Amino acid sequence: MKFNKVFNNVSTYEAGKPIELVVREYGIDPKDVVKLASNENPYGCSPKVISKVESIVKNMYLYPDDSMFELKDALGKKYDMDSKNIIIGSGSDQILEFCVHAKCKKGSNVLMAKTTFAMYEIYAKQVGANIIKCKKDLPDLKELLKLYKKHGADLIFLCVPNNPLGDCFDKDEIYKFLEKIDKNTLVVVDGAYNEFAGFKDEKKKICPKDLITKFPNSVYLGTFSKAYSLGGMRVGYGFGQIDIISTFYKIRAPFNITTLSLAAAIEALKDEEFVNECISKNFIEMKRYEEYAQNKGFEYIPSYTNFIAIKLGKYSSKVVSQKLLERGMIIRDLTGYGLNAIRITIGTNEQNTKLFKLLDEVLAELN
Numbered sequence: 001m002k003f004n005k006v007f008n009n010v011s012t013y014e015a016g017k018p019i020e021l022v023v024r025e026y027g028i029d030p031k032d033v034v035k036l037a038s039n040e041n042p043y044g045c046s047p048k049v050i051s052k053v054e055s056i057v058k059n060m061y062l063y064p065d066d067s068m069f070e071l072k073d074a075l076g077k078k079y080d081m082d083s084k085n086i087i088i089g090s091g092s093d094q095i096l097e098f099c100v101h102a103k104c105k106k107g108s109n110v111l112m113a114k115t116t117f118a119m120y121e122i123y124a125k126q127v128g129a130n131i132i133k134c135k136k137d138l139p140d141l142k143e144l145l146k147l148y149k150k151h152g153a154d155l156i157f158l159c160v161p162n163n164p165l166g167d168c169f170d171k172d173e174i175y176k177f178l179e180k181i182d183k184n185t186l187v188v189v190d191g192a193y194n195e196f197a198g199f200k201d202e203k204k205k206i207c208p209k210d211l212i213t214k215f216p217n218s219v220y221l222g223t224f225s226k227a228y229s230l231g232g233m234r235v236g237y238g239f240g241q242i243d244i245i246s247t248f249y250k251i252r253a254p255f256n257i258t259t260l261s262l263a264a265a266i267e268a269l270k271d272e273e274f275v276n277e278c279i280s281k282n283f284i285e286m287k288r289y290e291e292y293a294q295n296k297g298f299e300y301i302p303s304y305t306n307f308i309a310i311k312l313g314k315y316s317s318k319v320v321s322q323k324l325l326e327r328g329m330i331i332r333d334l335t336g337y338g339l340n341a342i343r344i345t346i347g348t349n350e351q352n353t354k355l356f357k358l359l360d361e362v363l364a365e366l367n
């Protein structure tokens with residue numbers, strides 16, 4: 001069958017491997033499998049979220065509240081934002097898609113860093129847009145600005161902090177960049193890990209209201225999948241000026257968030273203490289990874305997230321990842337990004353200890 005030609009050029013997103021796959025393929029007991037591949041919160045979610053969801057399971061025969069009043073109200077209070085400036089998506093992924101559909105068509109230019117979130121490119125290619133990427137591995141706003149001046153763009157993606165490398169621009173650098181961008185170019189500031197960055201370094205913290213007020217051509221995206229531990233619930237949000245958000249509403253399908261997901265997100269927002277504790281533990285455990293890498297002589301990128309990218313030098317990241325997988329440890333190989341590196345989600349103390357032990361084993365085998 002013939003399909004829309006744009007899809008010849010689109011690759012399928014390869015998600016982190018699920019625990020079930022390792023159980024099936026390698027016959028490992030599910031309780032012995034550790035997944036440090038998708039930047040989930042390893043501490044699970046707040047017990048308050050679980051009891052809330054349990055208490056409303058019986059309502060699932062009803063369509064959810066499509067106005068999402070309560071969740072928008074809670075987000076609005078937390079970020080000092082009017083509900084009209086908020087949209088909720090099935091993960092912030094869905095809002096990335098809204099951004100592309102709102103701004104791009106065949107031949108549009110979409111600008112992004114070389115090594116950044118893979119979905120930016122996939123969504124943009126789905127509508128036949130041209131992808132313009134920097135040459136440097138690490139995101140560089142000067143290079144991005146040069147490309148912008150040369151080619152122009154309908155849409156620019158900034159991942160702050162950046163997945164899969166963990167690096168992060170300062171807020172001031174982003175503002176300086178935005179000052180030079182035309183009002184008709186939509187700039188997406190993807191803050192999927194911004195809670196982590198803001199905790200580690202105040203200079204990296206983005207205030208969504210300040211951002212979209214100073215730069216009406218920007219949108220800020222956040223998610224409940226990472227720090228708020230609701231990856232399985234699929235809830236993300238976008239903040240922007242009314243003209244942008246109301247255009248997104250024309251793209252959105254009704255009832256795009258389930259009743260249970262909405263309730264979970266509302267409850268998760270109430271338990272800030274739980275989230276802050278998780279973030280604080282994340283950076284304590286992160287130090288162990290930095291020390292591990294230093295001891296082995298591996299280069300790593302200082303990370304402002306809940307994962308760390310480590311270059312493996314003489315060892316093949318593909319082989320190392322596969323050998324870890326066979327031992328029930330799921331991590332991310334970055335070969336597909338053109339890097340001989342691995343990305344590991346920072347787990348619990350126990351999970352990290354297990355990772356170091358298994359990685360030692362694998363490296364010894366390869367020596």
Ligand SMILES: *Cc1c(COP(=O)(O)O)cnc(C)c1O
Nearest residue numbers: 091092093117163192223225236
């Ligand atoms: C995880 C992630 C998202 C969105 O995840 P959802 O689960 O769809 O909310 C967006 N951007 C980046 C960079 C991510 O890592």
